[in-house]
Amino acid sequence: MADEESIFIGASRKPDDSYQRPEQLLLKYGNRHGLVTGATGTGKTVTLQVLAEGFSNAGVPVFAADIKGDLSGIAMMGEDKDFLVSRAQAVKLDPYQHQQFPVIFWDLFGEQGHPIRATISEMGPLLLSRLMNLTEAQEGVMNIAFKIADEEGLLLLDMKDLQALLANIAQRAEEIGARYGNVTRQSVGAIQRSLLILEQQGGSHFFGEPALQIPDLMRTTRDGRGAINVLAADKLMMNPRLYATFLLWLMSELFEQLPEVGDPERPRLVFFFDEAHLLFDDAPKALVDRVEQVVRLIRSKGVGVYFVTQNPLDVPDTVLAQLGNRVQHALRAYTPRDQKAVKTAADTFRPNPDFDCAKAITQLGTGEALVSTLEEKGIPGMVQRTLIRPPASRVGAITPQERRQVMTMSPVAGQYDNAIDRESAFEILQKKGQAAADAAEAKRQAQKSASQESGSGWTIPGFGTGSGRSSGRQTVAEAAIKSVVRSVGSQVGRALVRGILGSLSRR
Structure with a gap:
């Protein structure tokens, strides 16, 4: 069972097909990162929910993306359902108690959560x-x-x-x-x-202000539980490049702002990155290197990063090597790529002589997984076929009314909801441009006045004086002279504008 030093994940299967041995994740190795993989519908979201609950109860704040809305139920009290009760009995979870967790909803679009902004x-x-x-x-x-x-x-x-x-x-x-x-x-x-x-x-x-403050993701409640930050990502998934870039930015901000803490007794924050393949698909090598660097170094900041994806091949080998805690749900080996994924997943585990790991991956039922976590001295534990424990909170999505209620009671309510537009590059450059245009116009008017005064006594034989004419018709010669004057004035004006803009921008 779980204690103050570990998270109870589930119970592993014995050779007689009973579930008795508890499988746990030691909190002191929670910042050694992890991987949760498996085909659609095999139970990855429930596993993510169980881990998030465990970290929260241990006082560790959590940030997780909610791709389909299923994770939002973690904000509500769990309910007695036959399949959950029977699973609790199978893994010897006694008593099976329901809980409601402290959740802060976020949304880049500000629709299903508090807005998240960055400059x-x-x-x-x-x-x-x-x-x-x-x-x-x-x-x-x-x-x-x-x-x-x-x-x-x-x-x-x-x-x-x-x-x-x-x-x-x-x-x-x-x-x-x-x-x-x-x-x-x-x-x-x-x-x-x-x-x-x-x-x-x-x-x-x-993009804008008020920008997200990292400490607001690392809140704890009065009873010592860590806040679970849930990012509504269903709409965000329509633009996967924005989703991946945002999450990479967030990890980079955590890395740059948090101090070094070495190996703490428990993580300071745990970060679940769902649909992780979106970060690496078609990514240039420089960006993949950046991800690897952040994952490798952010551990010393006390931050654990857990990638959640369908296929272990979605994660580059250089990143995969940094992930110490593994939960592998079922994979289907229908295609050569699927078969390669099964082999890759099996080869990353420490073998268990009681079963064939590659064969077991294709035979796991819903809610079952192969689990290997770090044991004492950071050594990977032997892989175990495990039945994941049922969550204590609600399984499934909450209603819009329940979401609004949670947001109203949120500790950051009103802090990020209204955008701020203070003076910045747009306003400064606009003022400089207007000042330059005004100066150029004033110069042009001064030149025009000076030209009119000096030219008021002009007399061109056969055309009369410049101060007035008896005829309202314009001759060909007059038109030509005016054209030349306008051309010269326009060129001088443009030169002045460029000069003034250049001098202003260099200040």
Whole structure:
């Protein structure tokens, strides 16, 4: 059974097919990361729910993505159902007690939870380039944009800030290119088009203020339980690139902000990354290296990362090697790729002489899994065929009314619900542009007045004086002279605008 040092996952099967030996996850190895895999409908979400409940009861905050809405039931008291009661009896869970857990609902779109926002500056050029699938040349322009923003004190908070900065860079392409390399209008235009697509996909909801404060994900209740942060991701899944980039950003923020704690008695935060393959599909090597680096180093910050996906092949080998706690639900070996996945999963476990691991993976029933967690001294435990314990909270989705009630009682209610739009790059560049335009107009008017005064006594033989004419008709010569004057004035005006803009932007 669970104690203050472990989480009770379920009971492993004995050779006589009875379930008696408890399988546990030691809290002191909870930050050694983990993997939960299995085909659709085999019980991955229930396993995630059981683990989240266990960490919460141990005082560890949890962040988990809710892909289909099924995980939201963790906010409500469990219910007696025949299949849950029978499973509790099978794994010797006595007494089987129901619980309601402290849940904070989040949603990047602000519809099914409190809004989550990040500023453009916090996201950084690398993740933004990944999000918009930019080319190498376009990524270079993005890096230059962030460099210019730092030099000129331009806050990049929301999408319109970045759009305004890119437009300004395009106008100053020659000047900036002399310092940082070629900046073409074509590259800037391509980035602007990608930003427009991102905006249409909901990016404008994510970028802005108030930005998410990491401590709000690490709350504990008065009775010592860790808050379970549930991200509504059903709509977010329609844009998997935004989903993957957001979760990578969140892990990066945790890594950068949290202090080193070594190997604590229990994690400071546990992070469940559902549909993990979305992070790695078509990802450039630089990004995969970044994920591997964060996963490898964030352990010393006291953060555990658990990937949840259908197939172990979805996770690169370099990342897979960092995952110490494994829960493998059933896989179907219908295709050569499926058969390879079964073999890969079996080979990652410490063998158990009581059964064939590869064969067992294809024969597991719903709610059953092969489990191997780290034992004393961090050694992987022998794989066990395990029946996962039933959750203490409700299994399945909650109603919209129940969700609103939970959000109303949330400790962050009202803190993130209303967007803030303070002065940043967009407003600053707009003011500079208006000031430059006003100065140019004043200069043009002054030149016009001076030209009129100096030219009031002009006399051109055969055409009369410049101060007035008896005829309202304009001759060909007069028209030609006026055209030349207008052309010269226009060129002087444009030169002045460029000069003033350049001098203002260099301040």
